[in-house]
Amino acid sequence: MNVLTTQGQTGIPGYCLPDLSKTGTVAQTVAITALLLAALGIALILMRKSKRAALAAPLALALVAVGINMPDQANASTPKTCPKGYHYEASLDPDNQKAPQKHGAHQQAGTKEPAQTPATSPEIKPAPSPEPNGTKKPATPKPGTKPAPGQTSEQPSPKPLPAPAKPGKPQPRPEDNPLAGKVLIVSDANRDGKANPEDPADQNPAAATATSGAVFLANLDDSAKRCPLKNKAGKPLELEELRTCSDANDTEINGAEDLKDLAPLTIKAIPTISEQGSGKIKLDAASQKKVNLFINRNGKWEHLKEGQSLSAKELRQNVQLRLEGIDVVKDQSWDGHVTVTLEVTDGGHRATSQAHLKAAPLITQNHLQKLQTLYTLTKRSGHFSGRLTSEIAGLASKAAFKAQPFGDSREVWVQDSFEPMYQVMPTENGPRIMRVMLKTDQVRGVYTYEDRPNEKPDATDKTSIYQALYGLRGPGVGILDIGKRQANYTLDSGGNIETLPPMPGYPAGRILMGKRTAANIPADAEENEPLEPSESIRDFFTAQKVQKPIYLDTSFLSVGHIDEMITTVPANTKLGWKLVVxxxxxxxEIFKKLQAEGHGKEQLMSHEGAQGNTIDGALEKGRADWVNGNAERIIQKNIDIIKKExxxxxxxxxxxxxxxxxEVDDDDPNGVNLDAKTYAADFIPNAVNGVVANNKxxxxxxxxxxxxxxKDLYQEAVEKAFAQAGMKVLYADTYRTLYVHGGELHCGTNAIREATPYFLKGASEANPTAGK
Structure with a gap:
């Protein structure tokens, strides 16, 4: 019998058993000797009876003797080291307790261990384990008998022991990486104006959208006023040269104001990084030519080029970065999402972190926003333009806005040269506004003469128009030119872009644009221009994804602009506005009523320049019925579209x-045909084509x-209509300056309105109140 002691008594682990062949244990030696002698005696006796029996008997006894001396290797699948003279016994190892049978469990100190039976010995079987609830396990049927009901003919085999682990290269674990959990780059995901690595809200891994996550601006302005309008010789720069300069066209931060136009990012300090550690910043492939990155090094901002390294010294403290947009979302080729990836390596270990940003949407203005500045035509625009400019200035003082001539331009249709838009980005000091004047997809101010085909086109007006437009460029104001057309098609004009105010689902409202449909172009009209606005502009508005455009039919109109048919005004309603059509x-009906009352001989218009047209003349032969009835029919279809949308x-x-x-052509050699079924033009100045000065x-x-x-009965009817929204109507004389040339007040002006941060955190999505 082997006497085992615990590790606490001998210093030998409990799973180490003595090698009897080496310990010289007397009892074991005696037992083996006795068995061998017995085997020899039995062999001598049996030799007389059978040689085979004589050989088998001593062999069996010898095997029993050897079994006494051999350590149990059945469960030693993963041996541990034992002192010399001892061997490893798996069944006694607390770390290896999966075997179904255990051998040689430890006894308390000073007690004897029961005799061990080898696992391979067929003579001694383990006692059956008791069944639950004290029931007996069903007996195994004898060969050739059927199992009792509920029994199977075979006993289930015990589950095999797990195979020993194969030696190999250990797999790295995250907890083994000293950079794990320490590499972090954040953007202003919670829109509080800061990129704070300690703020869980800025660690948001989700991609940014118009309404959540970090946004950035397209840096299209001229913060330091460094972009010239003239060359060194003093000659005005042309459009092709003017469009090449902005803060986005260099890799410098042009002063403190320019820095405010850039979005913040921060790399969290890694104090434990070794001297061999380093980092790199990478941009997603789609954004590499759309943005610039800058890093603050020793208090100075430097352009961070793709693949440029950050040293371990830099990474031991928070690293300040800035991201600058150098382009806008124009179409489906780039959706404005930017992923900035930080990769840090140290001693063969690697870890990454990502920050996400999105280009802030460019949005158009609406008539609920307070009018700040109204650009008007200039004294160079025409012989009578000075009178209108002075009149508007007087109205500005009454309605609390600023009237300002459109540079030194010769542009008459100021509305058509550009569409005011803006972007907004949060900062610690409140929303940062980037005004962006979208140049319409036209080349304006270039004239050719059919009767002088060999004469060079006159581009004098073009030069003055784009000098005026780019003259608006400066701190916080940029010019965007994404057009591709080199013509001057009417549907590409700014007067064909309007905006419905905010509504459910569209916090910034929706864009309206006019188009022609072949079926509704009047039979006698000649149309040689495209029937839709520029594809570049349409794609651009759609790509912003916040003011889904609605296209309306302007086929009945001579000029075809949406502002001749529709506007909006503030109103005390659930929406906060009403549609004016x-x-x-x-x-x-007004003129037919006057005619029926006996006023047919009265002048249709009371302006001194319009004498000769009577009410009877305007209604003669029903010539006004078709052109007005056709317009009413198409307008009603447009109203139905807006209702549905x-x-x-x-x-x-x-x-x-x-x-x-x-519409009449005074130059037509066949003369004027007032009965033609052709485009409609204003007979009376169009009151819808006006300007919302404030909410009253x-x-x-x-x-x-x-x-x-x-009394001007027609004007009274106009005032009564606007009174439905509580609006008072003021008037400006546009007759000689705009009306006789086919346009009205809205066509000859352009408004800059208060920018509302519709999509920023904390910004109300309720309808803002227009000027008080």
Missing amino acids: SSPQAGL TGITDADIIRVPVFYRA TFIAPRQFGPVIGG
Whole structure:
């Protein structure tokens, strides 16, 4: 019998058993000797009876003797080291207790261990284990008998022991990487103006959207006013040269104001990084030519080039970065999402972190935003333009906005040269506004003469127009030119871009644009221009994904601009605004009523320059019926489209009387045909084509309707219509400056309105109030 002691008594682990062949244990030696002698005696006796039996008997006894001396290797699948003279016994190892049978369990100190039976010995079987609830295990059927009900003919085999682990290279574990959990780059994901690595909200791994996550601006302005309008010789720069300069066209931060236009990122300090450690910043492939990165090194901002390393010394403290947009989202080729990846390596270990940003959407203005500046035509725009400019300046003082001539331009249609837009980014000091004047996809101000085909086109007006437009460029104001057309098509004009104010699902409202449909182009009209606005502009508005455009049919109009048909005004309604639409049917009925009352001989217009046109003459032969009826039909279809797209009802719509005539060509050798079924043009100045000055004031072109009994009855009808929204109408005389050339007040002006941060954290998505 072997006497085992615990590790605490001998210093030998409990799973180490003595090698009897080496210990010289007397009892074991005696037992082996006795067995061998017995085997020899039995062999001598049996030799007389059978040689085979004589050999088998001593062999069996010898095997028993050897079994006594051999250590149990059945469970030693993963041996541990034992002192000399001892061997490893797996069944006694607390770390290896999966075997179904255990041998040689430790006894308390001073007690004897029961005799051990080898696992391979067939003579001694383990006692059956008791079944649950004290029931006996069913007996195994004898060969050739059927199992009792509920029994199987075979006993289930014990589950095999797990195979020993194969030696090999250990797999790295995250906890073994000293950089794990320490590499972090963050952006201003919570839109509080800071990129704070200690703020869990800035560690948001989700991609940014218009309404959540970090945003950045397209740095299109000229913060340091370094972009010239003239060359060194003093000659005005042309459009092709003007468009090449902005803060986005270099890799410098142009002063403190320029820095405010850049979005912050921060790399969290890694104090434990070794001297061999380093980091790199990478941009996703789609954004590499769309943004610039800058790093603050020793208090100075440097352009961080792709693949440039950050040293271990830099990474031991927070690293400040800035991201600058150098392009805008124009179409599906780039969606404005930017992923900035930080990769840090140290001693063969590697870890990464990512920050996400999105280009802030460029959004158009709407009439609920306070009017700040109204650009007007200049004294160079035409012979009578100075009078209109002075009149608007007077109205500006009454309605609390600033009137400013459009540079030194010769542009008459100021509305058509550009569309004011803006981007917004949060900063610690409040929203950062980037005004962006979208140049329309036209080349304006270039004239050719059919009767002088060999004469060089006159581009004098072009030079003055784009000098004026790029003259607006400066701190916080950029110019965006994404167009590709080199022509001057009417549907590409700014007057064909309007915006519905905020509504459910569209916090910044929706864009309206006009198009022509072949089926609705009048039979006698000649149309040689594209039937839709520029694809570049359409794709651009769609790509912003915040003001989904609605396209309306302007096929009946001579010029084809949306601002001749629709506008919006603030109103005390659930939406906060009402839709104002032209109603040629209402205008026609006014004149038919006056005619029926015996006023047919009265002048249609009371302006001194419009003498000769009577009410009877305008209505003669029913010539006004078709052109106004056709316009009313198409306008109603447009109203139905807006209702479907926005959910507004008739209660949200104001119908303002307008009166159309057939477009006439004074140069037509066949003379004027007022009966032609052709495009519509204003017969009376169009009141819809005006300017919302504030939430109580609308400035319209003076109507100059027929004066009967000392009253302009047509103008009274216009005022009554606007009164449905609580709006007071003020007037400006546009007759000689704009009306006779086919446009009205809105066409000859362009408004800069208060920028509302619709999509920023804390910014109300409720309708803002227009000027008080």
